[in-house]
Amino acid sequence: MQHIVPAPVEVTPNPGATHTLTADTRIHTEPGSPEAARVGEHLADVLRPSTGYRLPVGPDASGHGISLLLTGADARVGEEGYQLDVTGQEVVVRARTAAGLFAGVQTLRQLLPAEVESKTRRPGPWTVPGGRVLDHPRYEHRGAMLDVARHFFGVDEVKRYIDLIAQYKLNRLHLHLTDDQGWRLEIKSRPRLAEHGGSTQVGGGPGGHYTQEQYRELVAYAASRHITVIPEIDLPGHTNAALASYAELNCDGVAPALYTGTEVGFSSLCIDKDVTYEFLDDVLREVAALTPGPYLHIGGDEAFKTTDPDFIAFMDRVLPLVAKHGKTAVGWHEFVKATPPASAVVQFWGTKEVAPDVVAAAARGNRVVLSPATKAYLDMKYDADTPLGLDWAGHTDVEDAYDWDPGAFVRDLPESAVLGVEAPLWTETVATPADLEHLAFPRLPAIAEVAWSPRRTHDWEGFRRRLAAQAPRWRAQGVNFHRSPQVPWQD
Known part of the structure; x- marks a missing residue:
């Protein structure tokens, strides 16, 4: 035992x-x-x-x-x-x-x-x-995020990821469904989003999307593993796939070309047009109706083409739409500048432990999910020789992913404000399930332990030995895990 x-x-x-x-x-x-x-x-x-x-x-x-x-x-x-x-x-x-x-x-x-x-x-x-x-768990929210927008992953591939994360008692799957490179969910009132906006991916591959029936299947499969799906429609930036699909969403009325690169921050819905909010009302209504869980993630990150006053004006119209359709809003931590209602959940992805805006939001009643890029981002390289992943937040080996305390990570953020922990996996460099597993394992179990286990059990030497004992299990399951030299793997 x-x-x-x-x-x-x-x-x-x-x-x-x-x-x-x-x-x-x-x-x-x-x-x-x-x-x-x-x-x-x-x-x-x-x-x-x-x-x-x-x-x-x-x-x-x-x-x-x-x-x-x-x-x-x-x-x-x-x-x-x-x-x-x-x-x-x-x-x-x-x-x-x-x-x-x-x-x-x-x-x-x-x-x-x-x-x-x-x-x-x-x-x-x-x-x-x-x-x-x-x-029993330390935190209520114990999540993994999978970006299916940069590279698309099909129903069976997502189901396998659900099975793998469920083994480690995670209970949230945050699906990043839309971005500049692809729109991955059928919206019946706006069919070109999936048909055109979902037709490519990073590097120019064929992309893909989930029909509403397939999405319901994924939600039900996750629920059978006691995992709640949190869909993300990233707004107002990260929206080139939508802008390319419907010209009227652009301020100049001209649809841009589909995008297959990896740069961020260049796109924005037109803040001043009523048609933008009619569009979003349709999209959020359909996504909410398909998703029985309480949450709907509206992004809000890296909206570099949107001024702060425009961003606030945008969120002032979008946040009520989320509530109108019966959901609790979740957003990346940049959206706190719009002062979302106290019910909204803030997802912190920063690289520094000083975040006064997030602390202020917590003082107003917002709960916080911690996904610090230096600890929880599964798409960071393990080291300089890792062939997959990015390194803008540094290198993150298993000990880095394990050695932190969510209750004391952000300075002046009380532990009572921490709803939980989530491990995002962005897929700019992740094109296959084997790629995905190589970056997620063995770091995802480290994040799972940070989220589930009491702080007094936290011990790197003990964890690395327990983690080593997972290797034969992963081999039996065919998991393409990274053999980090920090762990004395069992053969």
Whole structure:
């Protein structure tokens, strides 16, 4: 039980109580709870290919096996935590919610041999070390952001990323759906956005987009992993794909050419035209209707072509549109100059620990998600020799991603204002799933631990050893992880 990532709140090993899964093992779920049954089916789907066992799932409590129960958990587990007990007779996960059961199942996976992640039958044995784990998250928001605008990733590729991040108890997937290089979501009232604006990507490839049905499929798949999707429509800059699709969104009425480069800050919607806000009302209405989660991200970063007065005037009209369609606005930290309502969430991506505007926003009631580029940006190079990624914020190896405290990172920002942590992965240089995995792993589990685990468990030497034990699991899953020399990888 000493290799779990993220580190649990409490671990009490009992070496004499090892449990072994057999062909007779059943997965018992809370009677009358379809949510618990779905978590049980998820666990069975993971275990069946490698074990070859039937692993029937249901409320039948007879016989030994794995039990997923919504009663009897320690009160400390809260809404997303769990209690896991392993004895020679049974494995029991208890939680107050299905999200807690799901988190406990991810820990159980890590307690089984790494080959349990294989998609083909393996010999076993399938043993679980005995003991108890009591666990719950430090922060409410534990996220990963995937930029599908610079390079497009299809439905199955995003689903794989969802599965990988869910293993480490992340519960938010922020999809950066629009940028200068591509518009990736079908908007039925404005079809040229996807048809024309989504027809290319960085380097001039074919691009692509999600139909509304495909987007709903992704949202539902994420929800089945207890992950909330946060869609981002980046405004008012980063909008060349939209400007190229609809000429009237430009102040001069002339549509620019599609863009396949990587520069930023050169585009802007026309702030003074009413048609801009009619357009945005349509877009935000459709995106909100497709997204059951509470959040809608409106960007707000790097709007270099927009003066501060125009930016504020723009946000004064857009923020009410987000509320009109029933969503809570999220924006990159530049949007605090528009004084968004206290309900809005601020996403900090700065490189410095001094951010007085963000601190002032927190004093007005805004919660803050921390994504400091020097720590949490997964697209930064590991070192000077890394073939992928960027280096404008410096190099970020695993220890850099791990060695920080969100509760004390921004000077004068109280920990009570920190909603959580998110790891963005921008894709200017990321064209394939293998590229994506190489940059995300092993740093994403480091960010996951920063977001989930209590500060008192934070220990680099301990973490690097626990992280090293993930390598056989990633190999079984075919993850193209970076073998950082900072970690004593297990072979």
